[in-house]
Amino acid sequence: MTTTQAILLGVFVVATLVGYKIITRVPSLLHTPLMSGMNAFSGVTVLGCLAATAAAAHWGSKILGFLAIVLAMINVVSGFGVTHRMLRMFHSSSKKGAEK
Numbered sequence: 001m002t003t004t005q006a007i008l009l010g011v012f013v014v015a016t017l018v019g020y021k022i023i024t025r026v027p028s029l030l031h032t033p034l035m036s037g038m039n040a041f042s043g044v045t046v047l048g049c050l051a052a053t054a055a056a057a058h059w060g061s062k063i064l065g066f067l068a069i070v071l072a073m074i075n076v077v078s079g080f081g082v083t084h085r086m087l088r089m090f091h092s093s094s095k096k097g098a099e100k
Helices: 003-024 028-055 059-089 093-099
Strands: none
Touching: 028 059
């Protein structure tokens, strides 16, 4: 393992621990609104996956990059789906009666 790889692994571990600590302290009522705001950042993840896959030199790296693109897109699409369901819960009952 090179020095660069060790540093990247250390950053990954620290970011994982800090992220877990932050998420566990958020009240459950705020999880869905915060997730809907994070969908924009997930789009940035897709762009990063695309750039990394385009720059990949070996087939193994290209396959992992493609897998990263697919998983990031699943994250974005499902995040917007959950946000849409959450917003439908907050429609007033007068609007539901007018639609029927």
